[in-house]
Amino acid sequence: MYEIRIHGRGGQGAVLASAILAQAFVDEGKFAVAIPSFGFERRGAPVSACLRMDAREIRALTNIYCPDCVICVDPTLPRMVDIFAGIKPGGALIQASGKRAAAIDHPAELATLGLCDAMGIALAIFGRPITNSIMLGAFARTTGLVSLAALIGALEAAEFRDAGLEQNRRALERGYAETEVLALVPGFVSREFVS
Amino acid sequence: MNNISRIVVCDGNEAAAWGVKLSRPDVVAVYPITPQSSLVEYLSKFIADGELDAELMNVEGEHSVLSALQGACLAGARTYTATSGPGLAFMFEPYVRTPGLRLPMVASLVNRDMLSPQCVWGGQQDVMTVRDAGWIHMFCESAQEVLDTVIMAYRIAEHPEVMLPVNVNHDGNYLSYGVSRVEIPSQPVVDAFLGDKNVNWHAALDPDRPMAVDPLTGGADAEGAARFVAYRQSLCRGMQNALEVITDVHAAWRCASGRAFAPLVEEYRLEDAEIALVTIGSMSGAAKDAVDAARAAGIAAGVIRIKTFRPFPVEAVARAAGKVRALGVVDRAVSYGWNCGPVCQEVQGALYRTGRAIPVLSFIGGLAGADLTGAHFTRAIEATRQALATPPEALAPAPVWLNARDEGVLR
Numbered sequence: 001m002y003e004i005r006i007h008g009r010g011g012q013g014a015v016l017a018s019a020i021l022a023q024a025f026v027d028e029g030k031f032a033v034a035i036p037s038f039g040f041e042r043r044g045a046p047v048s049a050c051l052r053m054d055a056r057e058i059r060a061l062t063n064i065y066c067p068d069c070v071i072c073v074d075p076t077l078p079r080m081v082d083i084f085a086g087i088k089p090g091g092a093l094i095q096a097s098g099k100r101a102a103a104i105d106h107p108a109e110l111a112t113l114g115l116c117d118a119m120g121i122a123l124a125i126f127g128r129p130i131t132n133s134i135m136l137g138a139f140a141r142t143t144g145l146v147s148l149a150a151l152i153g154a155l156e157a158a159e160f161r162d163a164g165l166e167q168n169r170r171a172l173e174r175g176y177a178e179t180e181v182l183a184l185v186p187g188f189v190s191r192e193f194v195s
Numbered sequence: 196m197n198n199i200s201r202i203v204v205c206d207g208n209e210a211a212a213w214g215v216k217l218s219r220p221d222v223v224a225v226y227p228i229t230p231q232s233s234l235v236e237y238l239s240k241f242i243a244d245g246e247l248d249a250e251l252m253n254v255e256g257e258h259s260v261l262s263a264l265q266g267a268c269l270a271g272a273r274t275y276t277a278t279s280g281p282g283l284a285f286m287f288e289p290y291v292r293t294p295g296l297r298l299p300m301v302a303s304l305v306n307r308d309m310l311s312p313q314c315v316w317g318g319q320q321d322v323m324t325v326r327d328a329g330w331i332h333m334f335c336e337s338a339q340e341v342l343d344t345v346i347m348a349y350r351i352a353e354h355p356e357v358m359l360p361v362n363v364n365h366d367g368n369y370l371s372y373g374v375s376r377v378e379i380p381s382q383p384v385v386d387a388f389l390g391d392k393n394v395n396w397h398a399a400l401d402p403d404r405p406m407a408v409d410p411l412t413g414g415a416d417a418e419g420a421a422r423f424v425a426y427r428q429s430l431c432r433g434m435q436n437a438l439e440v441i442t443d444v445h446a447a448w449r450c451a452s453g454r455a456f457a458p459l460v461e462e463y464r465l466e467d468a469e470i471a472l473v474t475i476g477s478m479s480g481a482a483k484d485a486v487d488a489a490r491a492a493g494i495a496a497g498v499i500r501i502k503t504f505r506p507f508p509v510e511a512v513a514r515a516a517g518k519v520r521a522l523g524v525v526d527r528a529v530s531y532g533w534n535c536g537p538v539c540q541e542v543q544g545a546l547y548r549t550g551r552a553i554p555v556l557s558f559i560g561g562l563a564g565a566d567l568t569g570a571h572f573t574r575a576i577e578a579t580r581q582a583l584a585t586p587p588e589a590l591a592p593a594p595v596w597l598n599a600r601d602e603g604v605l606r
Contacts, residue, residue, distance in 0.1 A: 023204040059480030
């Protein structure tokens, strides 16, 4: 079982990203369950989504409290939300940020850091700060747990059409290409997926 | 014949919409309410895209929804609607008429906690409030089970020995919005499974054959009283017949679809269990995981999951409970009058049939969207195990509130 928690702000597509990632995992023959957290939904407010992936059927329909991986699609969110709450030793962070790695605060037990200037890419492609597809590309690059091809296939299965689909495809590809992956613990690039 | 047309990744609401589409209803009447809204949006899209040939009635409220469907159903149409919490409350008057009219509707209840305090999230207080209105109630654990149960519900409702409306319950939030892998059955499989539509053979409205429906019945004279009693007896017979029909329909669906679900009560790792948790709905998966963990630690625990709640499967529950020495019943709703969960109250009633007064603990959690996690079930298993060594008279009469403030940060 591999557990992922996605943090973002209302309007950035964190929940949709969890559904697209679940679709990509299933298309590659795995099982996945994604559950959005819910609260007082409004644009800009912190939101999160939980995603489990496994080689066998997943039964628990609950939130995730000890993630293997945290994806944060907003660069300012870590200032107000404890995105690392419960993260497992050896875990991974995929962070949208234009900062250098040395400027990213993280707990000592973090083993892998994926950094992507998703906000810059989003403004270039969409003209709006929508970072979800970019950060899925960054996740694929950092962990290797899903292929770029499967993510593109999942985008096509979602509601995107025409120009929107094309933009999001480019966003995925740029996120994948422009992510810097750092092994914080030498020799430990990503937590191995154990079925 | 390939019995799966495709595999999708969708949430429980979309899974319900797929089940409805494949069952080919003639009339769908809806009013949106959280957390049901996306379900009717999916259905509206199916109809707008021409994938489902049904009349969609967007009416002004839930009372009108069910009133409109009563007319459609009386005219012989296959019908569908879905609602949640306060929407169900606003539907109440036509809701209680529907079983008495013996109208075989299918409606999803996307379970939501009840007011007040104000709340828009999951909980089963809505359905538990109407548990004796005369509808059949089934509860689903997964999105796949939601889809499959909606299809099965039509065959159960329309069975000549049942002729009662069916509520397919799925939990708001965790199941309504949680996405997972779902197999979509092929249309020919569903068509063959449901057979020729014969929805309202007993009272179809026909201009050439005018008739009064639902005349004033009862009163103090013996004939009126007896006629009223005959209707009530008939409804109770339909309910009891449903136990066998639900079982048969699940077996037939297993042959048609290749997927098996327990029709009345699911027994999980119960054969050599000392204690069992009783669960209902989407909480059950986390409970099974907790039981697996307990087993690995040497604790002989199991799960009894209630799939069919109305009619209450008294014999099946008694049989399952007869295998263990203590029960912990986990409810997502409150029986104010009994100071325990409603499922707990019902299970204690069924236990009377076994003649064994074993310890039964009531756990209440997951109200108003609260998460019921593996740790909650682990704690329920431990408390139930301790109850084995406690004389029944020494057991606390109050429920354990799993999400109470004084329970600390346990998740």
